[in-house]
Amino acid sequence: xxxxxQTPKHLVRGEGQKAKLYCAPIxxxxxxxxxxxxxxxxFKFLISFQNENVFDETGMPKERFSAKCxxxxxxxxxxxxxxxxxxxxxxxxxxxxTGRGGYTFGSGTRLTVV
Amino acid sequence: DQQVKQNSxxxxxxxxxxxxxxxxxxxxxxxxxxxxxxxxxxxxxFLISISSIKDKNEDGRFTVFLNKSAKHLSLHIxxxxxxxxxxxxxxxxxxNSxxxxxxxxxxxxxxxTVNP
Numbered sequence: 001x002x003x004x005x006q007t008p009k010h011l012v013r014g015e016g017q018k019a020k021l022y023c024a025p026i027x028x029x030x031x032x033x034x035x036x037x038x039x040x041x042x043f044k045f046l047i048s049f050q051n052e053n054v055f056d057e058t059g060m061p062k063e064r065f066s067a068k069c070x071x072x073x074x075x076x077x078x079x080x081x082x083x084x085x086x087x088x089x090x091x092x093x094x095x096x097x098t099g100r101g102g103y104t105f106g107s108g109t110r111l112t113v114v
Numbered sequence: 115d116q117q118v119k120q121n122s123x124x125x126x127x128x129x130x131x132x133x134x135x136x137x138x139x140x141x142x143x144x145x146x147x148x149x150x151x152x153x154x155x156x157x158x159x160f161l162i163s164i165s166s167i168k169d170k171n172e173d174g175r176f177t178v179f180l181n182k183s184a185k186h187l188s189l190h191i192x193x194x195x196x197x198x199x200x201x202x203x204x205x206x207x208x209x210n211s212x213x214x215x216x217x218x219x220x221x222x223x224x225x226x227t228v229n230p
Contacts, residue, residue, distance in 0.1 A: 035218075042116075042203070043203070045219070093157070102160025102163060103218075105150075105157030105158050105159070
């Protein structure tokens with residue numbers, strides 16, 4: 001499709017529970033990016049993929065966050081043992097090539113940790 | 115340390131007039147700059163971009179100006195329309211950031227309201 005599809009739109013988790021977010025990039029796009037937006041502030045880069053390979057993971061909190069992009073499956077972002085500060089909107093984006101000309105963003109998953 | 119700054123949280127203009135949104139950056143390694151527009155409950159939409167080798171890029175009603183010596187860029191929208199009301203984010207990429215070529219660093223956004 002011509003849109004980046006993120007599911008679910010909303011996710012509520014109790015502190016300490018696992019959260020898993022999904023992203024289907026635009027068909028043919030080989031780069032996938034995850035960003036975190038806390039309290040409508042700036043977007044914080046988490047991780048990027050080139051096809052199924054991690055391209056850049058410098059923004060990932062390594063202890064509890066993990067992400068995958070496997071062939072023929074939506075990409076996923078998983079947070080183990082969620083904390084209150086993980087509450088944010090998580091945006092996925094995809095592009096044909098990295099960055100130049102802008103990515104196409106999905107509409108985000110709002111994660112609320114209670 | 116905020117590398118991309120949008121110092122005006124909000125801006126209000128009259129329909130038909132010019133909107134000017136400003137953005138400053140501190141990282142001299144940034145070589146590509148983008149503007150995104152965001153409506154509530156939607157993801158950001160790419161608007162316009164500019165490479166550091168240029169000082170101006172125009173696309174219809176939208177023009178981005180880059181002043182490298184001042185580390186400043188601005189987005190001009192003319193004429194402004196009520197449908198332009200949204201949050202505008204400035205973003206930059208750094209070709210040499212440890213191999214992660216094209217991750218974007220965003221500002222905090224400016225809410226533009228265009229009044230009919």
